[in-house]
Amino acid sequence: GIQVEQSPPDLILQEGANSTLRCNFSDSVNNLQWFHQNPWGQLINLFYIPSGTKQNGRLSATTVATERYSLLYISSSQTTDSGVYFCAVSPFTDKLIFGTGTRLQVFP
């Protein structure tokens, strides 16, 4: 099956810093989503982005499908950005395969 690797596994930032999270996947996909899990466990969908670039406020994401990777950019980070960021992919259905996540801690 498809392998999903996320890097870095952990990231510590000071408020205001920018960061880039990476997701590599081992096969072609037509469904790729980024999620944020807050410290209380709630998973929120950030982007559906099987290809191209999208932006939502301070967050943006780019997927280069031909090279099998996706990037999540967080600009001017805030303490509320803390949590775990997951990338999830699927080749042809809604049954997503998740990476192991990047844990982000933002300090004031």
Add this chain to the structure above:
Amino acid sequence: DVKVTQSSRYLVKRTGEKVFLECVQDMDHENMFWYRQDPGLGLRLIYFSYDVKMKEKGDIPEGYSVSREKKERFSLILESASTNQTSMYLCASSLRQGAGNTIYFGEGSWLTVV
């Protein structure tokens, strides 16, 4: 807004007990999912349902069963709970089969089996 509600946030059960985890969604979604989340392993799919009474095994179905008698409700059943099933369980739903549907998650159920 879509709401996915998991009935129990925290449970402690004894080894061998039968455990029911209930999930309800209020947006008429066809697809419903049960994942478990463990440190270092991310989320792993246990079972998936794309319609009432329909189910498919995910990556780790052993020791679990599911029930979907109504479209809005998807239940995860641990027939005989074991300590290695201590985990966080996440229910999710999405609109219908086919790529591109945003998936919505419940808040999670933390299960401890002692």
